[in-house]
Amino acid sequence: QEEALIFESGRREASGVDVDEPPPFAPRLGSLARTEPIGLPGLTEPETMRHYVRLSRKNYSIDAGLYPLGSCTMKHNPRLNEKMARLEGLADIHPLQPVSTAQGALELMQTLAHWLLTLTNTQAIALSPKAGAHGELCGMMAIKSAIAAKGEGATRKVVLIPQSAHGTNPATAALLGFSVRVVPAAADGTVRVAAVTEALGPDVAAIMLTNPNTCGLFERDIVEIADAVHEAGAYFYCDGANFNAIAGVARPGDFGVDAMHINLHKTFSTPHGGGGPGAGPVVLSQRLAPFAPVPFIRRDGERLTLVEDAAGTQSFGRLTAFHGQMGMFVRALAYLLAHGGDGVAQASKDAVLSANYVRAGLRDVMTQPFGDRACMHEVLFDDAWLKGSGVATLDFAKAMIDEGYHPMTMYFPLVVHGAMLIEPTESESKASLDLFVATLRDLARAAREGDKERFIEAPRFAPRRRVDETLAARKPVLRWEAGD
Amino acid sequence: QEEALIFESGRREASGVDVDEPPPFAPRLGSLARTEPIGLPGLTEPETMRHYVRLSRKNYSIDAGLYPLGSCTMKHNPRLNEKMARLEGLADIHPLQPVSTAQGALELMQTLAHWLLTLTNTQAIALSPKAGAHGELCGMMAIKSAIAAKGEGATRKVVLIPQSAHGTNPATAALLGFSVRVVPAAADGTVRVAAVTEALGPDVAAIMLTNPNTCGLFERDIVEIADAVHEAGAYFYCDGANFNAIAGVARPGDFGVDAMHINLHKTFSTPHGGGGPGAGPVVLSQRLAPFAPVPFIRRDGERLTLVEDAAGTQSFGRLTAFHGQMGMFVRALAYLLAHGGDGVAQASKDAVLSANYVRAGLRDVMTQPFGDRACMHEVLFDDAWLKGSGVATLDFAKAMIDEGYHPMTMYFPLVVHGAMLIEPTESESKASLDLFVATLRDLARAAREGDKERFIEAPRFAPRRRVDETLAARKPVLRWEAGD
Amino acid sequence: MRYHPLSDADREAMLAAIGVADIEALYADAPASTLLTSPLDLPPHKSEMEVERVLSRLAARNVAAGRVPFFVGAGAYKHHVPASVDHLVQRSEFLTSYTPYQPEISQGTLQYLFEFQTQVALLTGMEVANASMYDGSTATAEAVLMAHRLTKRRKALLSGGLHPHYAEVVRTISRLAEDAVADMAPDPRGVEDLIAQIDDTLSCVVVQTPDVFGNLRDLTPIAEACHRHGALLVAVFTEAVSLGLVTPPGAMGADIVVGEGQSIGNALNFGGPYVGLFATRNEFVRQMPGRLAGESVDADGRRSFVLTLSTREQHIRRDKATSNICTNSGLCALAFTIHLTLLGEAGLTKLARLNHANAVALAEMLEKVPGVELLNRTFFNEFTLRVPGDAAAIVETMAAKGVLAGVPVSRLLPGAGLDDLLLVASTEANADEDRAAFVSALKETL
Amino acid sequence: MRYHPLSDADREAMLAAIGVADIEALYADAPASTLLTSPLDLPPHKSEMEVERVLSRLAARNVAAGRVPFFVGAGAYKHHVPASVDHLVQRSEFLTSYTPYQPEISQGTLQYLFEFQTQVALLTGMEVANASMYDGSTATAEAVLMAHRLTKRRKALLSGGLHPHYAEVVRTISRLAEDAVADMAPDPRGVEDLIAQIDDTLSCVVVQTPDVFGNLRDLTPIAEACHRHGALLVAVFTEAVSLGLVTPPGAMGADIVVGEGQSIGNALNFGGPYVGLFATRNEFVRQMPGRLAGESVDADGRRSFVLTLSTREQHIRRDKATSNICTNSGLCALAFTIHLTLLGEAGLTKLARLNHANAVALAEMLEKVPGVELLNRTFFNEFTLRVPGDAAAIVETMAAKGVLAGVPVSRLLPGAGLDDLLLVASTEANADEDRAAFVSALKETL
DSSP states (O other): OOOOOOOHHHHHTTOOOOOOOOOOOOHHHHHHOOOOOOOOOOOOOOOOOOOHHHHHTTBBOTTOOOOOOOOTOOOOOOHHHHHHHHHHHSSSTTTSGGGGHHHHHHHHHHHHHHHHHHHHOOOEEOOOOOHHHHHHHHHHHHHHHHHOOOOOOOOEEEEEETTSSHHHHHHHHHOOOOOOOOEEEEESSSOHHHHHEEEOOEEEEEEESSSSSTTSSOOOOOHHHHHHHHHHOOOOEEEEEGGGGGGTOOHHHHHTSSSOOOOOHHHHHHHOTTTTOOOOEEETTTTTTTOOOOOOOEETTEEEEEEEEOTTTTOOOSSSSSHHHHHHHHHHHHHHHHHHHHHHHHHHHHHHHHHHHHHHHEEEEEEBBBSSSSSSEEEEBBSSSGGGTTTOOHHHHHHHHHHTTTOOEEEETTTTTTOEEEEETTTOOEEEEEEEEHHHHHHHHHHHTTTTTHHHHHOOOSSSSSOOOHHHHSOOSHHHTTTT | OHHHOOOHHHHHTTTTTTOOOOOOOOOOTOOOBBSSSSOOOOOOOHHHEEEEHHHHHHHHOOTTOOOOOTTTTOOOOHHHHHHHHHHHHHHHHOOTGGGBHHHHHHHHHEEEEEHHHHHHHHHEOOOOOOOOHHHHHHHHHHHHHHHHHHTTTOOEEEEEEEEEEEEEEHHHHTTTOOOEEEOOOTTTTSSSSHHHHHHTTHHHHHHEEEOOOTTOOOOOOOOOHHHHHHHTEEEEEEEEEEEEEGTTTTTTHTTOOOOEEEOOHHHHOOOTTOOOOOOOOEEEOOGGGGGGBEEEEETTTEEEEEOOOOOTTTOOBBSSSSOOOHHHHHHHHHHHHHHHHHHHHHHHHHHHHHHHHHHEEEEESSSSSOOOOOOOSEEEEBBBBGGTTTTOOHHHHHHHTTTTTOOOOOOOOOSSOOEEEOOOOSSSSSHHHHHHHHHHHHHHHHHHTOHHHHTTOOOSSSOOOBHHHHHHHHHHOSSTTTTT | TTTTTOHHHHHHHHHHHTOOOOOOGTTSOOOOOGBBSOOOOOBBOOHHHHHHHHHHHHHTTTTGGSSSOBOOOSSSOOOOOOHHHHHHHOOHHHHHHSOSSSSBHHHHHHHHHHHHHHHHHHHHHHHHHOEEEEEEOHHHHHHHHHHHHTTTEEEEEEEETTHHHHHHHHHHHHHTTTOOOEEEOOTSSOOOOOOGGGTTTTTTEEEESSOOSOOOOOOHHHHHHHHHOOEEEEEEEOOOEEEEGBBOOOTTTTTTTEOOOOTTTTGGGGGGSOOEEEEEOOOGGGGOOOEEEEEETTTTEEEEEEOOOGGSHHHGGGGGGGGOOOOHHHHHHHHHHHHHHHHHHHHHHHHHHHHHHHHHHHHHHHHHTTEEEEEEEOOOOOEEESSSSOOHHHHHHHHHHHBOEEEHHHSSSSSSSTTTTTEEEETTTOHHHHHHHHHHHHHHOO | TOOOOOOHHHHHHHHHHTTOOSGGGGTTTSSSGGBBOOOOOBBOOOOOHHHHHHHHHHHTTTTOGGSSBBBBOOSOOOOOOOOOHHHHHHHHHHHHHOSOOOOOGGGHHHHHHHHHHHHHEEEEEEEEEEEOSSHHHHHHHHHHHHHHHHHTTTTTOOOOOOHHHHHHHHHHHHHHTTTTEEOOOOTSSSOOOOGGOOOOOOOOEEEEOOOTTTTTOOOOHHHHHHHTTTTTEHHHHHHHGGGGGGGGGGGGGGGGEEOOTTTTTOOOOGGOOOOOOEEEOOGGGOOOEEEEEEEEEBBBEEEEEEEGGGGHHHHHHHHSSSSSSSOOOHHHHHHHHHHHHHHHHHHHHHHHHHHHHHHHHHHHHHHTTTOOOEOOSSSSEEEEEEOOOHHHHHHHHHHTTTBBOOHHHHSSSSSSTTTTEEEEEETOOOHHHHHHHHHHHHHHOO
């Protein structure tokens, strides 16, 4: 059974909420009372439950299966964290109620900050960024402010970015008026210090580097690169998307990082939620600490206070209306407390172990762009092994759906042809990894043996077959219209 | 992907729970410390989530679709009720903590009792029965006790039961040492007073009658039957399974009922939960009130007390360890408060309306054993219309699965050949009922046009095709064994 | 009304299709005298916010176990339930599904019941278990009835260590079903001589371990005596967690094992819903009450699960059924099986150990309180104290000090002359500060 | 560790398959100097029970809105969220699913986003809306950037009634992106002459209604002035429920409408996560930031939904994207769309009416308090009081009396000389007794 849109099944007069009728009163809307109907459909509660339950059943989810999504890190979401985020004293508090009535909330944020600073060996933190990309913006704003404070705002207008970077990196740099200078990677998939030194100059504000990088490799020159960048008077922004490979094992502060965002959902398992909400706290080195955005928390003896006004400080200002994604802070802290320092390190190690185990299971049937070497938490394959089979990376990925799996990350990083980036995470059992490897080997065999149908026609057993994306983009239908 | 049993996927040493290690201590187990391993498998939390989420996806549910289950009443389960049942002050209280620390709980039970007594016009209530059948047992125990108190225990050993009754009725009577005398129904599917009078005698302890009856019809002689039963010195036990057709519309006390259980899940929507837990409070007439089981609540000024000891009362004793299904009481009361007196009556009426609407939609393609007459909350068809088609009631029901529906109740009541009992409930929208009727009409057409395959082979699109029940019963495998 | 999809316009259209003027016409069979002509004196429907307000106020008048030092047991125990258990139990497909009579679309329920049955069998050391009963007390009554059917005798002997509520439930049903019951006296130290009472008239002997006073009981000699006389041994437990650490009844010769499963996966809920566990020997399975999930195959030969041996049940046998029970405790059984899967053998063993350790730590502290005597030689996570004075009054005084100290035996056995006995339970939920609070409140009270 | 499925034995076997001796060997690329050689000074893993204990203690140190008479607003509002909303949001298939880049197995998410977009468009009176932004404030900043792109001008004019936090967010990003901002003075009575400030250098004018002081603003003349000068009107709201009762920005000529959606379906959460709403005209859609779900068909011709127009986004355009945003606020958007589906037009209208009625009732009571002045001629569910004294101190004193009275303007606009102004919000959650408590606490305080 297809599920109708609420605009087809709902009625203007139906409602799934009973609202009390107030006693008669004199409205104070002046001339701005609504005069036209809105056009919103309503459903009663039983219909609403069924609509969304049925919709949900068309979705894949971590709870139902493995997500081998390199760079996106779909790991187990403990339900304890959901329960904690719903504690009345944490969920039902207002960002602007007197801070004297929210001391527990501020203490919680301070505790989370302590964990993040300890895990990264950095000196300050901005909790308010709403997501990873927002954190990037925050970090780069701090860098731009620091440069301006040194009077170099007019000259340092270039940001160095490797070609393999996440798209958010150049987008963030561009948003802040920087131009992007691409740093080439070496044949082994990493950025060497020589390439960075070459690109550095008095016009360079910062380098944006991901470590481990998007090819799943540890940037082995990381310390030398940081030194070179600092020596050139620039700053080192580290994209923290892959922090989950090293949390508890190595500290970005020890690499010389000046700013790094932490995707709480990737590293500390706040739920992805079909695309958000995220949370992207940014840790900062001592050099950038003074420029951190408001609000921030200050301890005043027993009492915690919120500094909400940038006036009289070097803070670059405010990033968002309130104090950040509190609901995500609770979940992340619950994750951290539950794991402990030992558990966080074990999670990183298991993530790396699992990725390498998948690599070991597939290395003889798929090809790796940089040779068969130890990877971090994700393993990168290219499509060289598919050459001549008539099966593209996309087809292979869609065929995985028919086997009960979400596709891996495809065509990213861009530097690798037909990239397939697989990240199993630490949440999978060995049996699950074994089944996954066996399934991919079987598919690989089928691709090489010329069973093209299985790929070109895929998926055949999903709620939908391939969707026409071109049609959607060429003739955008972005909302329901009566009479459709 | 098939889902392995936990005994296949689990490991003896794996656990999804972290338990603190106590400091060293001297055990006090004497010689009874366990020496042999238990053999239980464990799964970590991520594996556990996935196992049960995957299992759940093999189930049908109200939230995903209509359940046309006559006599079983699968209606919408408001989530508010689940939330209320989990309030710390209601879920996390112990049945034996001092009653001074549980006054709110007793007040809640009293409030629920007030609603049930008002809706039924009866005088006393036993809240403790754990389910409908347990309520029947409770009611019949009260009747047996009342008879004994009158000194007629040795003579009144017969219970009158119509052939169309739920199987629990004769089972309950038999359990208490009664013999069953069957009362025939008239051609119109109801029990007439004459038949009852005929069956009555000085050996009769009680009649057990369902009203509305299991054919979905209101027993029109109900008042006369009650009078005759009382006149003969017997008691009237009413099976309350179908109370949801008349709650707020008519009161069993006004029919002359002496005892009736109320299935909180059928009438007041506590979730069915795949087969329980239920709750079956029993309302009692003044004549039976003294015999009600312990515990019961007594109001002592502001204070509520629990009478837990039957000594010194006429109470027939204790039915279960504690005070009944508190978790279900909370849900039922939330349902009642939300609906209000008006909403309860409307629910009954809508349930009856919807059943008749389905009747009107199918009456020209299916056959009704007692002619096309107004039904209560469920409509009964027989299989006369399938004659010669090679399709049996069971096949028709299984074919409904392929159309996205749970089968209706089949082969019950036993008095009707190939019975199909359909109860849509008040929770379905008109659009949902229309689609259901259209689907059944389409199936009926196919059956008559000889498309036998569609029925005999059904279901074809469910998680399983027909399961071999004979094999299961002939060679019972009731647990997993190593090496299976 | 938010729960009713039909609008007045829908109702009109539907009435027209049916061919009647109004809904009342559909009630034409009901005698006019029985139809209400005016609304009942009940409040009108309330918004969700208002319902929450009413019930929250009632909830606030109770003392929640998690908010105070809490030592109340005697058949229901405060344990920590993992958040994932409650989450899973609320999955629509579990919460709002029907009894799995249609196996094709109920494999989720059927497989977990099959797993549950196996877990219960393993835990109790028995061969086979059913898909759950209402609770431990009704399971005990059903066990007695089953023993009557198997032995064709109709008299049970109840140990003095059996939970008094359980004994009452057995006595009530026995009296009304016209079966006989012999009772032993309450037995706080677990020293009764049951064996001397066993003779050829008994269908079964019912013994609890740990018993209601907390004593661990060696069932082996009792089982032997039963079997010598053609009777069955029904073993009872009220604290399922104990089975992680003590010898299971199945290893001591029990024929039927029943118990309360609340303490694994289920909240206290003021007494219900709980989940009764029921296990026995293979040879007795056809006289076992309750539902059973069994393994089979579907038309494509795939392993499948299905309710089976239903010829024992009331909807087939009607007045000859093994029991009148129609529902089990499905969702509570689900909570039990999920929690036990999470625990696994390793976790259950550790959890049981922590319970025992906490109880021992508390007992050691209480033994030192002047005037207080510990009666138990052995116990798991609950024990009996003799206190100087009326235990019920002491509990009440301590409650006023914010400590829920346990169950006075007089509440379970009024008039038995045991007013100075107090049952004290301690689980993993008690921390050091809870024990300290208990001791100091007790000292203040005495 | 309960979250880690790999056992030590598994790890050994996996290392053997990989061909390395230990996990450390896999970190061989990392400079030795950067690898930790001893554990960090962080506590070890904790049981679930212990984590609950720690966080519950922190929670207990906050005053929950539902526990006191509560009148705090200024951009976040205490509304009742139906239990079914939170239940559905926690469905595994919503909670733990990924961004719907694979439409074949993501129709659930894609269809609700399509429905959400339509609801937002209808509510705001606009043609098209995106699949949500982080929150209202960042949506406002993105709207300004979009206006810059569309007009190829780089200067925005901000109304003095715009939420000060929103204005700060716009100013921060504008300063660092080297764009210009013109500010109007704070405007507690909603009487500023914006139109006089509009000229041909502006890309957009940003006006909020109801504004931060609660005043309803007629945008029509402002829109006309904008359009005369080639500028765009960006309309902002922070209380989505108001749209049930007031003229929507789309009907007053707004070009871009942004706002905060928290108050439908989402908890207060101490400020986040919330959900930003973003709507505009069809002609501007290709410059709109954020994700978009669109309708299409699959290979079998069935209606299907898919993320579309992604060429605007950073993973395609990289340094030329419309925005650097990579996530939306999916789950909060889901809560919003479910709650709005439950409400429907009828429910939303009633809810808005009840909010307004409660605010009017409160205002009428407060106007009568000596020394207190109501500044608003119009308002929806929030208004501004002039109080005799420092509003912040009054709020603090009232909080000590158990009434959370509102937001002192000085907290939002420190140093603006508005220390005697208090923002007071009242929603359906306030009952008669809450209003009475407010008035009596205020009188005691003054």
